[in-house]
Amino acid sequence: MAVTETANYTPLTEQTAVELAAQLDFFPKGAALSSREIGDGNLNYVFHITDETGKGLIIKQALPYAKVVGESWPLTLKRAKIEANALKKHGEYVPHLVPEVYATDEALAYTVMEDLSHLTVARAGLIAGETYPKLSDDIGEYLAQTLFHTSDFGLHPFDKKRLAAEFSNPELCKITEDLIFTDPFFNNETNDFEEALTADAEAIWNNKALQLEAAKLKQSFLTEAEALLHGDLHTGSIFASKDETKVIDPEFAFYGPIGFDVGLFLANLVFQSITRGEEGRDVITDHIRNTWDVFSSRFSELWEQENQSAFKDTTGYRETVLEKIFRDSVGFAGAELIRRTIGLAHVSDLDGIEDDEERIARKRQALRTGEAFILKRAELTSIDDVLSLIGALR
Incomplete structure (x- = not known):
């Protein structure tokens, strides 16, 4: 500096x-x-x-x-x-x-x-069992509006390139590049996990197919300046109540792949799906499904109403774009699940489980889910496919 x-x-x-x-x-x-x-x-x-x-x-x-x-x-x-x-x-x-x-x-x-002190950090509230009925509606809307309108679909090329330059954020991006896409996939000194997870971590480090897919995800993050991202959209970056949702802390903002913001939020809901009991899990499952459904439907509406691309009416183009965003989102969610489990920065959803045996079991589940998301993302064609995979790994 x-x-x-x-x-x-x-x-x-x-x-x-x-x-x-x-x-x-x-x-x-x-x-x-x-x-x-x-x-x-x-x-x-x-x-x-x-x-x-x-x-x-x-x-x-x-x-x-x-x-x-x-x-x-x-x-x-x-x-x-x-x-x-x-x-x-x-x-x-x-x-x-x-x-x-x-x-x-x-x-x-x-x-x-x-001042948002009348609201609760969504992660803390979710851990405490809150349901936040508007959460996925609001975040799906937030994702669609911010990502569409700052992309080449919603902006003149000159405006988009000007914003991409304005939001160049190399120092903060380097943190993401290292802590999400690199360090957890190698035996790096920044990694942090319980001794009981050593064999699980080593299995990730020795999985060459997984490393290849992680490299592809990192390359996407490095090179695809699709829209102005929040850059760190987890449940700790959201304040919520039953009536209101506010997204905070976009200091990692930069121009990157649209699926990154979507994937990080979905991954942090998956942590709740993993840690909640059966009775409370359905609420989270509904939020995961609804986030994607609201995002994709609203993005499609904006596509029809405001898209500046000459190819907006080309048959199959919108579907192709959304398929890429979905596939990217699943892969990025997988990287987030792995890094929050064995990387430097953890989540209290997992670390707050007091029973050692239960905590390790849930962390292993997070690692299995993250690995499956990354390796199988090309096979998962719908949000229901993703939810079925989560259930199968429970």
């Missing part, structure tokens, strides 16, 4: 975050403000600022290193600008599904945005 990038940078504290909030035209003049640092991620500070009436906002500041490792892993501060711009761009198409951005500062790498 260049020295000039941090020359004017100072990390916020709870006190300076309050001072910053007081300067904004948001709270009444002279309001008594309080601040609490609530960030539980690996890359940022997050301050929740409120006045005595409960009115609040969020100040998110990027750190110049990864909290999960420390200062030995430097990170660009430019990701804060990318995140804010991604929220604004996606907000043009689904303003009800992303937080409103109030202010930004590139030098200090912060974004001031809508």
Whole structure:
């Protein structure tokens, strides 16, 4: 990271975050403000600022290193600008599904945005047994709207290429390239798993057919600039209630393959399918099916209504595009399942299982499912095929 990038940078504290909030035209003049640092991620500070009436906002500041490792892993501060711009761009198409951005500062790498503290992080809620009836409708809509409208189907070629350049995000993409597509498929020091899973991990490292397919997925991620992705769309990047859904944290945003966002979200629902008891599993199964159904149907509607391609009415073209997105989504979901089980960054859906035997069993199931998704993605032609495969590996 260049020295000039941090020359004017100072990390916020709870006190300076309050001072910053007081300067904004948001709270009444002279309001008594309080601040609490609530960030539980690996890359940022997050301050929740409120006045005595409960009115609040969020100040998110990027750190110049990864909290999960420390200062030995430097990170660009430019990701804060990318995140804010991604929220604004996606907000043009689904303003009800992303937080409103109030202010930004590139030098200090912060974004001031809508307070979503009345909602729950979807991962935590799902683990606790919440159902979130609107979740798959909203995320299917979010995926269709944001991915179609930032693709060559929804944009003039000049506009699309300008946005692709604006959202060049090599540092954050390198994290994805390594932690999702490379390290889990080799005996790499960043991998992290229980000793009981050693043989399972070694089987993945020695599976040459799996490595070949992982290489193909990585090549797609590296080279296919299809649409502006969120880039890290898991259930921890979503706030939800029974009535509302908000997508947050697009600091990994960049131009990549459409199926990546779809696949990551589906994979994180699959974790819930794996860990839930039989009684609660049907809700997750319905969410998995409905996410794809809403995405594909809405994407098809946008195709008919707004597609700028000269080939939009060519017989079979829309079906071919959706088939590719589906196949890619399944493969990317498989990579996410594997990396969240034996890679560096885990999910509490699995790690939170207290019983050792049960936790290892569910992690093995996640690995088997991820491997099958990657190897069999060309054979799976519908979301029901995917659900049948999940059930067969249970």
